[in-house]
Amino acid sequence: MxxxxxxxxxxxxxxxxxxxxxxxxxxxxxxxxxxxxxxxxxxxxxxxxxxxxxxxxxxxxxAAKVCSATDLQCNYDKNMYDAITKCKPLVEQAAKNEFEWNDGIFGLIFSHARINSQKNQLTYIGDKVKFTNIFNAKIYMTYSCTLDLKTKDVVDFNIHEGKIQ
Incomplete structure (x- = not known):
């Protein structure tokens, strides 16, 4: 006491x-x-x-903001969550061995984008992952993931060796 x-x-x-x-x-x-x-x-x-x-x-x-079909930055920001949650697993599944994200704690996995206003699609592009090959070397990979802006579904996915120049 x-x-x-x-x-x-x-x-x-x-x-x-x-x-x-x-x-x-x-x-x-x-x-x-x-x-x-x-x-x-x-x-x-x-x-x-x-x-x-x-x-x-x-x-x-x-989130409720409406973006015009040609406004790349607005659509990029508005749909980022859907792109990350739907495309990141596709990148990880593409790794035959181990993979390593190098986007940092607050970094975004997509650094570029392009919009196709006729098809109402947005393609997110990034190179923030390294795949380990069979010789245990780490190789940068560039990936692209195309979202349909109406349905928020992935309509195309590509991944290949290299970094964005």
């Missing part, structure tokens, strides 16, 4: 006491400064929660 001094009468009391046994003041171990710091911490936590809740709404609005 730790001891502290009462904020009113300055006599020693338990730091867990709700009322000072000597003078009867409530919360004798908590000073006004400690209460202020506690309130400040609660306000900061509430602000962080509100910030993250509001920023989630912006992402929903962005």
């Amino acid at each position: 730790a001891l502290t001094k009462c904020k009113e009468c300055s006599k020693e009391i338990s730091n867990s006491a709700r009322i000072c046994p000597h003078c009867g003041v409530k919360d004798p171990g908590l000073s006004a400064k400690q209460k202020y710091i506690g309130c400040l911490i609660v306000i900061v936590i509430a602000a962080v929660i509100v910030y993250f809740m509001c920023s989630g709404e912006e992402k929903k609005v962005e």
